Amino acid sequence: xxxxxxxxxxxxxxxxxxxxxxxxxxxxxxxxxxxxxxxxxxxxxxxxxxxxxxxxxxxxxxxxxxxxxxxxxxxxxxxxxxxxxxxxxxxxxxxxxxxxxxxxxxxxxxxxxxxx
Amino acid sequence: xxxxxxxxxxxxxxxxxxxxxxxxxxxxxxxxxxxxxxxxxxxxxxxxxxxxxxxxxxxxxxxxxxxxxxxxxxxxxxxxxxxxxxxxxxxxxxxxxxxxxxxxxxxxxx
Numbered sequence: 001x002x003x004x005x006x007x008x009x010x011x012x013x014x015x016x017x018x019x020x021x022x023x024x025x026x027x028x029x030x031x032x033x034x035x036x037x038x039x040x041x042x043x044x045x046x047x048x049x050x051x052x053x054x055x056x057x058x059x060x061x062x063x064x065x066x067x068x069x070x071x072x073x074x075x076x077x078x079x080x081x082x083x084x085x086x087x088x089x090x091x092x093x094x095x096x097x098x099x100x101x102x103x104x105x106x107x108x109x110x111x112x113x114x115x116x
Numbered sequence: 117x118x119x120x121x122x123x124x125x126x127x128x129x130x131x132x133x134x135x136x137x138x139x140x141x142x143x144x145x146x147x148x149x150x151x152x153x154x155x156x157x158x159x160x161x162x163x164x165x166x167x168x169x170x171x172x173x174x175x176x177x178x179x180x181x182x183x184x185x186x187x188x189x190x191x192x193x194x195x196x197x198x199x200x201x202x203x204x205x206x207x208x209x210x211x212x213x214x215x216x217x218x219x220x221x222x223x224x225x226x
Contacts, residue, residue: 003159043160043202043214043219045215048212056212107159
């Protein structure tokens, strides 16, 4: 069964450094998402992406964040200058259609980002 | 804004006992509700959604719009049900963000 994959599984970086988190969505899916979960807190929506542009972003997704689909398979989340509070588990997800029409979002295993 | 509340963090039940996980939501429009499950060392996966009205692994959930609730129930817990359970909401037919509750850790005691 096809799965969403994410690399790396764990990323340690120093404050102020740029990080790129990578995701390979399921191949026939058209909609892509990033979520994050700070330890002990809720899973929070960051951004959704469709047709090579952002569909929606949350208040968390400020100018330090960006997303890109550089080729036909990868979907990346970039944090330009990491802060301590960016330490979290970052989940990528994909779906065939918008969830509001009954389509499931499939999640990747997550990348644990630790900012020191 | 969408909000999902799951009041209990940890729920311990004996094998064979009933399980009920509470979920209440706040949303002014028409919501679509989901339960996601995360087993130990596995990814988040969909357990069930209200629109399907089906039972998955013995679990059911009914959307009660009057009480704005979507509680998850199973009459007889099994050890393999031990996991983290998240209630989530998405606006129907509109934007596609999922708003999650904080989750319930369920431990089934043999």
